[in-house]
Amino acid sequence: MLFKEVIGQEEVKDKLRQSVNxxxxxxxxxxxxxxxxxxxxxxxxxxxxxxxxxxxxxxxxGSCASCRKIEHLTHPDLHFSFPFIKSGDNDSADNYIASYREAILENPYINLLAWYEHLGHQDKQGIIPVNESNQIIKKLSLKSFEGGYKTYLIWMPERLHGSAANKLLKTMEEPPDKTIIILVANDSEQLLPTILSRTQLVKLSRLKDEDVSFGLIKEFETERHLAANLASMTEGNYFLARSLALSAGENNSNFLHFRDWMRYCFKKDIKGVSSWVDDISKIGRAHQKDFLKYAIHLIRQCAMNNYGAEDLVTIKGDERVFMQKFAPFVNHLNLQDYITLFNDARNHIDRNANAKILFTDLSYQVLILLKEANDSIKK
Ligand SMILES: [Zn+2]
Incomplete structure (x- = not known):
């Protein structure tokens, strides 16, 4: 990772560069x-x-051999330790290193819970067990592979088992030659005072709103106004801002799918419908269910709009413009039909229905509802 890829924190970067130089x-x-x-x-x-x-x-x-190895987290002299869900006394972080690399390469702002989710254990608490300290001490006592520094990055040392922490103390006090131990922690109160006193502190403050906002725009091309809102809502927590921006993007893709779908169905554009079905069939079952949930939400918003309950309409921007044009095609006769159709489709997805058949069939039903609504508007 390059310094320029780290969001904000310019003063910390300056100090770190200076100390290395x-x-x-x-x-x-x-x-x-x-x-x-x-x-x-x-x-x-x-x-x-x-x-x-x-x-x-x-x-x-960013391009020398060392940079490339560090960027892929595969440098032989860079070791990682982190909490994991222990499956036996000899279990060590090495057994989870491939998952860990994958998780932090995807999001270096990851938190513990997201890491456990990545491991498929969202309901369990991980730990850095005693055996892990033995591993750390052993690896640091070996010669470095490439002749330079050996570095151990210990993520979330708050989760160090008490005896594991005590075992590490001596190594931290009298480390082998050319060794760097870097602890990356959120909460100093959960660390042993003896550990704190043996480390040099690099303190990062909460990110500034403008830095969070800039980060979102750069990483996800988040719209400026939304990025600013997310930044102020999340109080400098880029992990949280990032997850919200991702789910906002998801909502937007649901909206675009829905809008295109209704347009094809309204125009009875069979070719359009069929290519839309191809697309939606590829997004996976969880996303298809989420899309149908969104469709129900939008139909309900149309009904609110029609019944004059406009203050209950929560959608904004392009979605609202589309909804107001689409609302006349939702009426008291067909409202329940749409909702039942989308709900049934969600249930069929749960029962492993074939996506192409399901969405093709659904499209024809929607096409009929739209035609009936259109005929009654013309009357
Ligand atoms: Zn380099």
Whole structure:
């Protein structure tokens, strides 16, 4: 990860670059910052800067062999430890490293809960068990593969088992030569005071709203106004802002699917309907169900609009413009028909119905409802 890919926190970046350029690399450091502050992202950028063979003035080069290995989290002298759901006494983080790489490459602002979800264990609490300390001590005592620093990044040391933490203390006090231990934590109160006193603190503050907003626009092309809203709502937590932006994007794709679908059905454009069915068949069952739920929501919004309950209409922007044009095709005769059709389709998806057949059939039913509504408007 490059420094320029880390959101905001310019002062911290300056200090870190300066310390590396001055050759002051502390052997035990604590990157402390609340959830979504980017402490893990910052630690990764810092490590890459240390290893980069062709450092630029203010960032790693991003293209030397070391940069590439650090970017893929596969450098042989960079080791990771993190909480996991222990399946036996000899279990270690190494058994989950492929999943961990995947999770943090996808989102270096990830929190613990999202990591457990990634492991498929959203209902369990992970730990960094005693055996893990043995692994850390062992790996740090070996020679480095490439002759430079050996680095251990320990993510969420709050979850270190008490004895594991105690075992680590001695290594942190008298580390083997050319060793860096980086702890990345959210809450210093959950760390042993003896650990705190042995680490140099790198403190990240909560992100500024404008930095969160800028990050969302850069990463997801989030619309400026929405990005600003999400930033102020999430109080500098980029993890949260990012998940909200992703689900807003999802809503938008539901809207676009629905709008296109209604247009094809209204025009009785069979070719259009068939290519729409091809698209919707590919998005997976969970998304198809979510789409149908959205369709029910939109139909209900149309009904509210028609009954003069406009203050209950919550949708805005393009969705609202479309809804107002579409609302005349929802009336007291067909409202329940739409809802029953979409609900039944959701149930059929649960029972593994073939998506193409299901959405083709559904399209014909919708086409009939639209035609009837259109005929009654003309009368
Ligand atoms: Zn480089």
């Amino acid at each position: 001055d050759g002051r690399i502390s052997h035990a450091q604590l990157f402390l910052g609340t959830e979504g502050s980017g402490n893990l992202a910052m630690a990764l950028a810092y490590i890459q800067f240390i290893y980069c063979e062709n450092k630029q003035e203010d960032d790693s080069c």
